[in-house]
Amino acid sequence: MAPKCILLPRDEMPRQWYNVLADIKLNPPLGPDGNPVSPDMLAPVFPMNLIEQEVSQERWIDIPEPVLDVLSIWRPSPLIRADRFEKALGTPAKIYYKHEGVSPPGSHKPNTAVPQAYYNKEFGIENMTTETGAGQWGSALSFACSQFGLNCKVYMVRVSFDQKPYRKAMMETWGGQCVASPSEETKAGRDALAKDPNTPGSLGIAISEAIEAAVSDESGKTRYSLGSVLNHVMLHQTIIGLEARQQFAMIDAYPDVVIGCAGGGSNFAGLAFPFVSDKINGKEIAIYPVEPAACPTMTRAPFVYDHGDTAGYTPLLPMHSLGHNFVPPPIHAGGLRYHGMAPTVSQLVDEGLLTPKAVTQTQAYKAGLLWARTEGFIPAPETTNALAAVVEEANRAKEEGKEKIIVANFSGHGLLDLGAYERFLSGEINDVVFEDTIIEDANALFAEYPKPASLKSV
Numbered sequence: 001m002a003p004k005c006i007l008l009p010r011d012e013m014p015r016q017w018y019n020v021l022a023d024i025k026l027n028p029p030l031g032p033d034g035n036p037v038s039p040d041m042l043a044p045v046f047p048m049n050l051i052e053q054e055v056s057q058e059r060w061i062d063i064p065e066p067v068l069d070v071l072s073i074w075r076p077s078p079l080i081r082a083d084r085f086e087k088a089l090g091t092p093a094k095i096y097y098k099h100e101g102v103s104p105p106g107s108h109k110p111n112t113a114v115p116q117a118y119y120n121k122e123f124g125i126e127n128m129t130t131e132t133g134a135g136q137w138g139s140a141l142s143f144a145c146s147q148f149g150l151n152c153k154v155y156m157v158r159v160s161f162d163q164k165p166y167r168k169a170m171m172e173t174w175g176g177q178c179v180a181s182p183s184e185e186t187k188a189g190r191d192a193l194a195k196d197p198n199t200p201g202s203l204g205i206a207i208s209e210a211i212e213a214a215v216s217d218e219s220g221k222t223r224y225s226l227g228s229v230l231n232h233v234m235l236h237q238t239i240i241g242l243e244a245r246q247q248f249a250m251i252d253a254y255p256d257v258v259i260g261c262a263g264g265g266s267n268f269a270g271l272a273f274p275f276v277s278d279k280i281n282g283k284e285i286a287i288y289p290v291e292p293a294a295c296p297t298m299t300r301a302p303f304v305y306d307h308g309d310t311a312g313y314t315p316l317l318p319m320h321s322l323g324h325n326f327v328p329p330p331i332h333a334g335g336l337r338y339h340g341m342a343p344t345v346s347q348l349v350d351e352g353l354l355t356p357k358a359v360t361q362t363q364a365y366k367a368g369l370l371w372a373r374t375e376g377f378i379p380a381p382e383t384t385n386a387l388a389a390v391v392e393e394a395n396r397a398k399e400e401g402k403e404k405i406i407v408a409n410f411s412g413h414g415l416l417d418l419g420a421y422e423r424f425l426s427g428e429i430n431d432v433v434f435e436d437t438i439i440e441d442a443n444a445l446f447a448e449y450p451k452p453a454s455l456k457s458v
């Protein structure tokens with residue numbers, strides 16, 4: 001009987017991260033004067049040891065022992081065959097998933113929260129600020145800060161704050177502090193409230209608030225932390241794909257298709273980048289980042305230079321963007337409500353090495369429900385987007401009569417998202433129509449912005 005669960009022994013956990021920047025070309029981030037930002041310009045926001053990682057081109061970067069020690073609370077995460085899901089779909093495809101919902105906060109997010117807290121502590125920082133969309137990232141950073149004795153303050157996007165009250169309790173249990181964003185505490189928050197007192201908030205606004213809170217602390221002991229998008233975040237997440245490659249080797253298999261949902265791109269990149277490296281070196285493999293049709297960054301938005309946050313505090317990043325002032329509709333996959341996409345993921349999309357997909361909210365919940373009723377684990381709303389793409393791919397394999405191997409990232413569990421399932425089961429969740437005018441507005445916004453050069457890595 002084929003194994004259901006492929007477990008990597010703890011002492012075979014990867015001891016280095018894979019840095020995709022060794023293998024691809026990227027346009028530099030730009031400052032307000034239109035010139036590339038230098039590392040010291042980022043120093044008020046991030047500690048220098050993380051800034052060095054952000055710009056490093058080394059292919060392999062050692063994972064510090066204290067980080068490995070905390071990660072090994074739940075890592076290596078299992079690679080599991082979703083044979084019950086396969087059976088329900090009647091597909092010849094073999095579906096595997098990397099279960100990242102087994103971490104203490106319930107998602108892939110602590111894979112980077114733990115090293116970020118560690119490097120901040122090493123640099124002498126005492127307080128960290130951040131934003132959170134789904135609540136998973138804020139929980140992850142609160143957990144990580146508790147491991148290294150740091151204070152943590154989280155600006156949680158208003159709509160998620162209201163939908164998921166127990167995420168706040170979780171953050172507080174780990175000693176973190178959580179406020180709804182936009183808040184009255186920062187200029188960025190007050191400006192957003194003045195514009196629309198009933199705004200659902202957005203990741204872009206919450207990022208502005210958290211950056212402002214960090215840089216305005218005169219003690220110099222506070223830094224900001226981002227849970228996605230940046231190069232060092234993608235780097236830390238590659239432990240997922242590195243483990244998966246080792247686990248496939250244990251069963252003498254290799255995937256044909258790699259799938260992950262993408263908000264800012266980190267869980268997708270974490271699973272996919274080690275396979276992207278194989279693809280660059282000649283392997284035939286299809287790699288799909290999956291986004292909500294209501295916030296179609298990669299499938300509809302242009303590849304441009306844009307700010308990572310709404311107030312424009314971040315440098316201009318080369319990415320697919322719907323415009324930093326776009327407030328995505330309040331879909332339940334809060335972690336996918338982001339106007340931009342990681343520069344590394346955007347670059348790989350631009351070069352055709354990744355094939356982005358968009359799925360609707362109802363498609364995602366249907367896949368999530370089937371998953372829960374076959375494989376048992378209740379997926380986070382974000383994760384259901386990846387599962388919807390797995391369903392499409394499994395159906396394609398059925399039509400083509402092909403025994404493809406599909407691997408998906410199960411980025412998190414949905415045990416604190418049950419309100420969303422309740423709404424779906426009672427027929428209250430509908431699809432949101434994405435208006436073409438949003439793209440027209442974005443193009444108008446970007447008319448005056450610098451354009452990223454078209455680069456070819458391969």
Ligand SMILES: Cc1ncc(COP(=O)(O)O)c(C=O)c1O
Pocket residue numbers: 107108133134135136137227228229261262263264265266267268334335336380382383411412413
């Ligand atoms: C469970 C889960 N999956 C996916 C995401 C999307 O983020 P990213 O694209 O950085 O993986 C989030 C973000 O909050 C999340 O909580």
